[in-house]
Amino acid sequence: MPDIFHGYDHGRFYDEMFAAPGRPRAHYQRLHERFSRLDSMGNLLERQRTADQTFVNRGVTFTVYSDTAGTEKIFPFDLIPRIVPAHEWAHLERGLTQRMEALNLFLADIYSDQRILREGIVPREMVNTSKHFRREMVGIPVPRNLYVHINGTDLIRDEGGVYRVLEDNLRTPSGVSYVLENRQVMKRVFPNMIRDYHVRPVETYTSDLLALLMRLAPDHVLEPTVVLLTPGVFNSAYFEHSFLARQMGIEIVEGSDLVVENDRVYMRRSDGLAPVHVIYRRLDDDFLDPTVFRKDSLLGVPGLVDAYRKGNVALCNPIGTGVADDKAMYYYVPDMIKFYLGQDPILENIQTFLSSNANDLGYILENLPKLVVKSVNEAGGYGMLVGPHSTQAQIDEFRAKIVDNPRNFIAQPTIGLSRCPSVCESSIEGRHIDLRPYILNGETIKIMPGGLTRVALRKGSLVVNSSQGGGSKDTWVLAADDHGQSQSQSQEGPEKLIV
Amino acid sequence: MLSRVANLIYWMARQLERAENTARIVDVNAQLVLDLQSRQAADDPRSWEPLVYVSGEEEKFFELYGEKVTERAVVEFMLFDRRNSSSVLSCVSLARENARCVRDLLAGEVWETLNTFYLKLKDDDFARYAQLGSSEYLNRVKAQIQLFYGVAESMLPRSDAWWFFQLGRHLERADNTSRIIDVKYYMLLPDIAAVGTALDIIQWGSVLRSCSAFEAFRRSRRGLLSLERVVDYLLRDAVFPRSVVFSVAQAEHALAQIVNGADHLANNPASQLAAALRIDLEKTETRAVIAAGLHEFLDTIQVRLNDVHVAIQETFIEYATDKAKVLA
Numbered sequence: 001m002p003d004i005f006h007g008y009d010h011g012r013f014y015d016e017m018f019a020a021p022g023r024p025r026a027h028y029q030r031l032h033e034r035f036s037r038l039d040s041m042g043n044l045l046e047r048q049r050t051a052d053q054t055f056v057n058r059g060v061t062f063t064v065y066s067d068t069a070g071t072e073k074i075f076p077f078d079l080i081p082r083i084v085p086a087h088e089w090a091h092l093e094r095g096l097t098q099r100m101e102a103l104n105l106f107l108a109d110i111y112s113d114q115r116i117l118r119e120g121i122v123p124r125e126m127v128n129t130s131k132h133f134r135r136e137m138v139g140i141p142v143p144r145n146l147y148v149h150i151n152g153t154d155l156i157r158d159e160g161g162v163y164r165v166l167e168d169n170l171r172t173p174s175g176v177s178y179v180l181e182n183r184q185v186m187k188r189v190f191p192n193m194i195r196d197y198h199v200r201p202v203e204t205y206t207s208d209l210l211a212l213l214m215r216l217a218p219d220h221v222l223e224p225t226v227v228l229l230t231p232g233v234f235n236s237a238y239f240e241h242s243f244l245a246r247q248m249g250i251e252i253v254e255g256s257d258l259v260v261e262n263d264r265v266y267m268r269r270s271d272g273l274a275p276v277h278v279i280y281r282r283l284d285d286d287f288l289d290p291t292v293f294r295k296d297s298l299l300g301v302p303g304l305v306d307a308y309r310k311g312n313v314a315l316c317n318p319i320g321t322g323v324a325d326d327k328a329m330y331y332y333v334p335d336m337i338k339f340y341l342g343q344d345p346i347l348e349n350i351q352t353f354l355s356s357n358a359n360d361l362g363y364i365l366e367n368l369p370k371l372v373v374k375s376v377n378e379a380g381g382y383g384m385l386v387g388p389h390s391t392q393a394q395i396d397e398f399r400a401k402i403v404d405n406p407r408n409f410i411a412q413p414t415i416g417l418s419r420c421p422s423v424c425e426s427s428i429e430g431r432h433i434d435l436r437p438y439i440l441n442g443e444t445i446k447i448m449p450g451g452l453t454r455v456a457l458r459k460g461s462l463v464v465n466s467s468q469g470g471g472s473k474d475t476w477v478l479a480a481d482d483h484g485q486s487q488s489q490s491q492e493g494p495e496k497l498i499v
Numbered sequence: 500m501l502s503r504v505a506n507l508i509y510w511m512a513r514q515l516e517r518a519e520n521t522a523r524i525v526d527v528n529a530q531l532v533l534d535l536q537s538r539q540a541a542d543d544p545r546s547w548e549p550l551v552y553v554s555g556e557e558e559k560f561f562e563l564y565g566e567k568v569t570e571r572a573v574v575e576f577m578l579f580d581r582r583n584s585s586s587v588l589s590c591v592s593l594a595r596e597n598a599r600c601v602r603d604l605l606a607g608e609v610w611e612t613l614n615t616f617y618l619k620l621k622d623d624d625f626a627r628y629a630q631l632g633s634s635e636y637l638n639r640v641k642a643q644i645q646l647f648y649g650v651a652e653s654m655l656p657r658s659d660a661w662w663f664f665q666l667g668r669h670l671e672r673a674d675n676t677s678r679i680i681d682v683k684y685y686m687l688l689p690d691i692a693a694v695g696t697a698l699d700i701i702q703w704g705s706v707l708r709s710c711s712a713f714e715a716f717r718r719s720r721r722g723l724l725s726l727e728r729v730v731d732y733l734l735r736d737a738v739f740p741r742s743v744v745f746s747v748a749q750a751e752h753a754l755a756q757i758v759n760g761a762d763h764l765a766n767n768p769a770s771q772l773a774a775a776l777r778i779d780l781e782k783t784e785t786r787a788v789i790a791a792g793l794h795e796f797l798d799t800i801q802v803r804l805n806d807v808h809v810a811i812q813e814t815f816i817e818y819a820t821d822k823a824k825v826l827a
Contacts, residue, residue, distance in 0.1 A: 059607065233600045242603050252603070257501050259820045270505040270659060270815040271761045272824035 003036050011430050014161040014418040027085045048079050048423050051185050060181045075178055076471030078422045082453040089477045095347030097445045100151055103324050105340040107147035111138050121339050122332045129407050131377045132322025143216045143314045148321045151439045157418035164350050170321040172282050175452040176438050177240035182474040198479040200449035206247035212442035216314035217277040224277040227251045231283050231299050241282050260303030265313045278314045285319050327376040327410050328354055351413055355406040364411040368395045371411040388414050432456045434464050450475035500659040504601055506816045508660050511597035512667030518590035519644040520675035522637045525577055527709030529633040534701050547573040553678050556585055575625050591617050606654035616643040666753035673746035674804045677797045680733055684794050703729045710741045731785035744780040763824045769810035776803050
């Protein structure tokens with residue numbers, strides 16, 4: 001019987017599972033043995049189909065709206081988990097906590113004293129020209145002095161296996177519902193392996209989030225009402241919105257369900273107006289309040305911003321966090337960490353060139369075929385150029401855009417993201433992955449162990465976004481570095497823990 | 500519950516009930532036409548035209564199909580035409596859209612039942628209807644909707660969502676049953692001399708059957724089929740679930756459940772209008788109504804049902820924010 005990993009191409013990238021051809025890393029050994037015992041690919045594919053069907057049955061879908069279909073797509077899921085050893089996770093946790101602290105201090109600073117601008121660490125011009133900087137919020141206090149509550153920081157591993165920060169998502173990061181559902185499915189498909197590996201649970205996320213949200217309510221409110229504000233059922237992330245609302249037992253509302261009277265927010269119920277104290281909004285700033293931001297927004301709530309300014313309602317995330325995930329601001333995050341915390345960054349950025357910087361601009365324009373160019377305000381894999389995978393025409397088009405508006409772009413060397421074995425049509429092949437942990441900034445900073453491992457299922461693709469043909473894997477953070485070896489086996493080294 | 504969500508559920512129920520009754524109205528007419536065939540060709544405009552008027556969509560129909568009223572045109576218009584907002588397909592499609600928006604509140608099977616029905620229905624057309632025969636085809640449509648009700652009944656918690664569902668369903672049913680009685684009225688209009696003849700009795704039998712009321716009528720021991728007895732049964736029977744008065748009483752009950760515990764809604768206009776209508780129906784003398792003009796009476800009932808609907812919207816859904824009760 002051929003080993004299902006036979007002929008696996010290790011490639012020139014960092015492989016999560018194999019240290020060398022045929023030699024799995026320590027924390028993958030148990031899984032490797034287990035999978036090698038499967039009769040054939042057929043057996044694995046059958047489990048893959050079971051998993052896919054479970055997603056359909058549970059309704060874990062993207063709404064691809066069209067009348068005829070009534071169909072919804074599942075977010076492709078890959079059965080082979082990404083395993084993160086305990087010591088690696090401890091390192092990530094330290095780095096992400098440090099980064100979240102610095103970002104919160106940065107936002108607190110630029111919406112009050114702007115010390116970092118006065119001292120010239122971050123150019124004032126950068127903030128003033130950022131599309132997501134909200135002047136209206138300068139000097140407005142926020143509950144518990146928390147200027148950002150939820151961050152989904154995207155991490156990658158480079159060719160050397162070093163974890164680096166790709167970007168921060170401080171507005172309305174999505175995907176956490178898939179993390180929770182992926183785990184549910186894996187528990188059904190591989191119950192024993194999850195137990196034997198001592199995989200850390202992710203299920204407390206929604207309780208942690210709810211606790212965070214409740215804490216943001218005005219002090220005098222003993223039993224706060226929290227709601228989730230969605231753009232509506234046709235939004236592609238609606239599944240996640242309704243999933244989180246159900247898990248937390250809160251009402252899911254649309255803009256038209258909320259009204260503001262005397263600077264207080266209410267939801268329109270069939271029996272009258274019910275006060276709302278905290279809004280977990282899954283709507284960008286621009287759409288929140290047509291009297292303040294985009295006038296044409298039909299999704300928002302007129303008067304909401306005034307109610308927020310007066311402290312009668314809390315918003316999560318607060319208004320204006322987007323200035324810190326502007327991709328040009330990313331460049332300065334290591335400086336922020338030094339400035340506010342007096343520390344060196346634990347997690348490094350990727351080398352980044354700012355086209356608004358004259359020296360960098362020259363380099364960028366000369367090296368476009370080698371670089372990844374990103375537009376500073378876009379997300380979801382839109383508005384980017386992957387130089388090595390682009391035609392001359394595409395490169396020329398981007399060159400013109402960059403020259404036209406240098407502030408709008410950054411460039412980075414093309415990183416060969418790490419790969420993880422993934423179930424492909426008839427074999428197991430390496431596919432590029434990244435990792436989005438979810439960081440909650442409440443009473444303390446809490447990070448769900450793991451996060452969303454996105455996988456570029458298209459062969460050779462480096463773009464993992466779900467809108468660009470990406471899928472996901474379950475992420476297993478191990479409780480201890482014994483790699484799930486049974487407890488009777490002798491343990492080596494001083495740091496080994498048994499949970 | 501949220502007003503928007505209550506409204507989605509209320510309309511979902513109304514649309515489904517309307518779809519079912521439209522199927523029933525087409526069914527009763529197809530049967531009446533068969534009964535009439537000895538005297539009239541099926542293509543005689545008088546055979547199918549009444550449906551167009553009873554549906555209340557005559558302007559739209561003549562705009563789309565011209566003056567010539569054929570079975571095919573009427574069936575297409577009433578069952579399959581999306582341009583007619585009251586066609587069975589339009590109603591089921593709208594109900595499904597609403598259900599999609601409130602999927603969280605519905606059990607998975609409830610949504611799936613409706614979705615599967617819609618996906619099948621949208622590919623049907625007159626050819627399919629003709630191939631199966633009207634009776635068989637319409638039975639299948641009715642059975643699908645009944646299936647939905649059955650699944651919903653056994654799965655949905657009796658919370659506000661359920662009572663708004665019941666409210667919409669029974670208000671629509673009261674309206675639709677009054678229209679089914681009206682179909683027969685239109686059929687008879689050109690030939691008032693036929694009252695009491697064998698043919699007349701057959702026709703009233705068909706009207707009862709379209710409401711699944713034939714056997715229930717017999718068991719109610721009201722005696723021979725006659726205009727007065729059948730109309731009285733469909734209008735005023737206190738225990739038959741498709742009678743107008745029963746449906747209004749159910750709507751009234753649903754309203755009582757919805758406002759239960761909310762003192763500020765104790766005397767809301769919707770409940771009051773529904774109660775007044777029920778009481779008037781209970782007091783109605785059918786013989787006198789027929790003598791004074793049945794069609795006009797049914798019209799009044801429909802107007803009053805619409806008043807209840809408007810009051811529901813103003814009380815629970817589209818109330819003015821500045822005057823609304825602020826809950827603790």
